[in-house]
Amino acid sequence: MYEDQTFDVILQRMLSRVPETMDKRESSPIYAALAPAAVELTSMYIAFDCMLAETFGDTASREYLIRLCADRGITPKKATQAVLELETDVEVTDGKRFTGGENTYIVTAPGQVTCEQIGTVGNEYTGDVLPIEYISGLTTAKIARVLIYGEAEESTESLRQRYFESFEERAFSGNVKDYRNKTLALAGVGAVKVIRTWNGPGTVKLVILDSAHGKATDTLISAVQKEFDPNGDGMGDGLAPIGHVVTVETVKESVVNIATNIIFDSGYGLNECKALIEDAIKKYILSLRQDWENQNHLIVRIASLDAAIMGVKGVLDVTGTTINESTKNLELTEYEIPVMGVVTYGE
Missing domain, CATH: 1.10.287 (Helix Hairpins)
Structure with missing residues (x-):
């Protein structure tokens, strides 16, 4: 100015x-x-x-944006720790610590460890881990999978978006926006759809994705259930108002198997382009899952798959692409997400 x-x-x-x-x-x-x-x-x-x-919210730096958000009752989401599944050949008590990769882990429940490093770094390692202190009888221990993804501190632009969204629809105890805000504020939750009166008056269902926009684990579902309505009786012992019986579930996965015929440019072939092609397909399918919360249902489109493949350097043309042996787009239900299956290539 x-x-x-x-x-x-x-x-x-x-x-x-x-x-x-x-x-x-x-x-x-x-x-x-x-x-x-x-x-x-x-x-x-x-x-x-x-x-x-x-x-103003559209130009404020992070420090002052946080202060503007505070006036709306909004605080930036803090970085969280990953929770992972631990497989051992003997029972390991809570408090025992392990090391694997560049991380350390502490047992917080039977068969479960929490990464002591905060943020997404805890999601990166699976495999064998070693006890920091001697554990009698232990011969093997490994991290099998991520149960609740660790998250980085909320970005400035994500916080800015939530600030502007706060003006669009008012959140108050028990309405859809309130449930959505409180669910997304929980560690490990990446998306949610709120179903009102799904099983009669006073019932609410939360269908969630994890923070990687995949199917939530039982551990994450239990954690969210405990926060909202731990006993499932609507007595107001959690975040849900009195009289709201909350049920937490996740989506079903639909495997997307793809077959396609690709013509390569001179100097390129399947060996050079295969990894890039499948990475492009993965990114397209991930983009669908990231938009799941905003759509009535997802559609995996053959034209979009072809466009993703055509964006790979060395690909000249794509023909005959099918999804699960069909030439039609794959239409999913409202509570279903696509996951990448096998990609096969014709002559």
Whole structure:
């Protein structure tokens, strides 16, 4: 707004108010007196610009955006720790610690460990782990899979989006937006659909995805159930209002097996492009799952698969693509998500 208020502009404006009968050259006392003041005024206009930008949600930096969000009852989501499945040949008590990769883990429940490092780093390692202290009778121990994904601290743009969404629909205890906000605030939850009165008055179903936009594990489902309605009786012992019987479930997975015929450019072939092609398909299918919350149902489109494959360097043309041996698009139900299966290539 004040970009045009430069040192030269301000100084010339000040000098123009001095009578022409007086010496205003750079070596004059008048110039020497006004120039430092012009510098300070320039700094003040720069500060005004910064202050104005920090006042509005679309331009505020993270520090001031957090302060704006606080007025709306919104706080940035903190980084969380990954919870993983631990397989051992003997029972291991809570509090025992293991190391694997570059991470350390602590047993928090039977067959379950929590990564001691905060954030997404806890999602990256599966495989053999070693006890930090001797455990009698233990010969094998490994992390089998992620049960609840660790998450990084919420990004500034995600927080900004939630700030603007807070003006669109008011959240109050028990309405859909309230359930959605509270569910997404829980560690490990990436998306949710709220089903009202699904089993009669006073019943609410939360269908969730994990933070990787995949099918939620039983551990995550139990954690969310415990937060909202731990006894499933609507007595208000959790986040749900009194009289709301909450049931937490997840989606069904639909495997997407793809067959296609690809013509490659000169110097390229399946060996060079196979990994890139399958990565492009994975990204397309992931993009569908990321949009699951906003759609009535997902459709895996052959045209979109072809477009994803065509975006790979070295691919000239794609023909005859099928999904699960069908030439039609794959239409899923409202509570179903696609997961990539096998990709086969014709001659």
